[in-house]
Amino acid sequence: MEDDFLEQTKGRDIDLIVCSDAEQILGIGDQGVGIATAKSAIYTLLVGMDPSKTLSxxxxxxxxxxxxxxxxxxxxxxxxxxxxxxxxIFIDK
Structure with missing residues (x-):
């Protein structure tokens, strides 16, 4: 998994990573999967961050x-x- 992740991000200049396990998000639990992407979009819109430099x-x-x-x-x-x-242990990796 780590190798796949690193391969997918190779060569990208990433300034912000938004990471979530989607639990306890707005009380919607498993339905909160898209929240990390939405948070990245908010940083892009409100702070003017380049969306290509964010990773959800x-x-x-x-x-x-x-x-x-x-x-x-x-x-x-x-x-x-x-x-x-x-x-x-998984999260610490």
Whole structure:
């Protein structure tokens, strides 16, 4: 995963990274996936930041929403949300 991420950003001059795991965003949980992109857009509009120098990252660490876990059309990682030490180790990478 790290290698893929670095390969995708190679050669880009990035000034701002907005990163989220999409949990607890406005109380909408799994539906908050687009918030990192929206925050990048706000920085672009309000601060005048060059949008090509921003990077939005959403970390999919699963969901505890049973309805989504049982939905064959769910595009997220269909596993219980990773928490505790496993989550912390992943985030620290």
């Amino acid at each position: 990252v959403t970390l999919d660490v699963g969901t505890d929403n049973e309805e989504l876990l049982n939905d064959h059309l769910y595009v997220g990682w269909p596993h219980k949300r990773v928490r505790g030490d496993t989550y912390d």
